[in-house]
Amino acid sequence: MHLRKPLVGLGLILLASAAGAELFDRGGGLIYDDVLDITWLQDANYTDTVGASTPSGRMSWGNASDFAANLVYIDEARGVSYDDWRLPTNTPINGVFYVTTSSNDASTDVGYADSEGWVDDAGKPTSELGHLFYVTLGNLGLCSPAVQLSCVQQPGWGLENTGPFINIRTNGLYWAQAQPDPAQNRAFMFGMGSGRQMTNTMSVNHYVWPVRDGDVLVDTDNDGIEDHLDNCPQVANTDQLDSDGDGVGNGCDNCVSDSNADQCDTNADGFGNICDADLDNNGIVNSFDLSLLRDNFGQSGANDADINCNGVVNSFDLTLMRNGFGQPPG
Numbered sequence: 001m002h003l004r005k006p007l008v009g010l011g012l013i014l015l016a017s018a019a020g021a022e023l024f025d026r027g028g029g030l031i032y033d034d035v036l037d038i039t040w041l042q043d044a045n046y047t048d049t050v051g052a053s054t055p056s057g058r059m060s061w062g063n064a065s066d067f068a069a070n071l072v073y074i075d076e077a078r079g080v081s082y083d084d085w086r087l088p089t090n091t092p093i094n095g096v097f098y099v100t101t102s103s104n105d106a107s108t109d110v111g112y113a114d115s116e117g118w119v120d121d122a123g124k125p126t127s128e129l130g131h132l133f134y135v136t137l138g139n140l141g142l143c144s145p146a147v148q149l150s151c152v153q154q155p156g157w158g159l160e161n162t163g164p165f166i167n168i169r170t171n172g173l174y175w176a177q178a179q180p181d182p183a184q185n186r187a188f189m190f191g192m193g194s195g196r197q198m199t200n201t202m203s204v205n206h207y208v209w210p211v212r213d214g215d216v217l218v219d220t221d222n223d224g225i226e227d228h229l230d231n232c233p234q235v236a237n238t239d240q241l242d243s244d245g246d247g248v249g250n251g252c253d254n255c256v257s258d259s260n261a262d263q264c265d266t267n268a269d270g271f272g273n274i275c276d277a278d279l280d281n282n283g284i285v286n287s288f289d290l291s292l293l294r295d296n297f298g299q300s301g302a303n304d305a306d307i308n309c310n311g312v313v314n315s316f317d318l319t320l321m322r323n324g325f326g327q328p329p330g
Contacts, residue, residue: 022136027077029041029075030075031165035131041211043167045167056169058172058206087176087177089176090178104147117133127190127197130195130197142158172193173207220234232252253272273309276330277321277324290321299313
């Protein structure tokens with residue numbers, strides 16, 4: 001059974017920041033970030049939930065990268081799985097190299113940020129975890145961005161807003177993909193408790209929060225119906241009409257009046273075998289087609305005369321041809 005759901009009702013807007021960043025709960029434990037154009041796991045300590053690592057879901061940077069790269073996550077809301085996960089990224093704010101001296105206003109790649117998080121000269125976010133913490137969720141870092149030479153704690157700092165996420169760890173750090181200097185065996189990480197971005201030795205165990213690029217909500221034909229619910233995902237058909245009840249919408253069904261969920265079309269003429277007994281392709285089913293069927297009777301494998309596509313030309317196909325005798329295909 002195919003259920004129709006408009007896109008506007010599928011992604012619940014959970015939080016909108018002043019900058020317009022929004023998170024959408026796509027179901028199945030997946031949260032879409034429309035500014036970063038990435039999908040977060042709703043469970044921020046999924047490694048611990050599935051027992052992938054001890055203690056408490058923490059891993060070295062190498063193991064964290066491998067876990068994300070090899071993760072196959074089942075989206076139970078859509079009945080599909082995704083295997084294209086990675087660690088969150090952060091790129092240099094100057095676009096060239098990482099500045100690893102500490103600052104409190106995101107003027108370097110290490111330290112704390114203001115309400116805009118880490119951005120490049122064009123205003124594009126450079127830290128995915130940082131953007132989530134400061135901008136999308138609207139949290140404050142430990143140190144006031146107004147003071148640079150020392151850390152002055154600002155009121156209300158910390159992970160006050162967790163949004164739609166669960167199991168965000170504030171007692172540790174999360175690995176990021178970037179390495180400021182691979183020769184030094186260090187990688188970036190982010191503290192969801194304090195809002196601090198820093199580097200550490202890659203052998204140390206920290207938390208893992210896999211993300212994937214893009215949105216799981218896909219509507220290829222832009223008809224307002226997600227592909228996994230759409231009976232014609234490549235052809236716009238908002239009515240989802242399916243006259244023969246085979247699960248394939250009329251807009252893309254090669255036999256609109258004859259049920260054929262497999263869309264078997266051995267001669268690739270656009271008409272499915274089940275409604276195409278015109279074996280000589282002259283536009284009508286007649287005695288010439290009957291003669292061709294008899295010549296192929298008993299044969300197995302892909303065959304235009306196998307009208308019901310069951311793998312062999314037999315009496316069932318003869319009956320189907322008789323039913324369509326004198327008629328055009330389709």
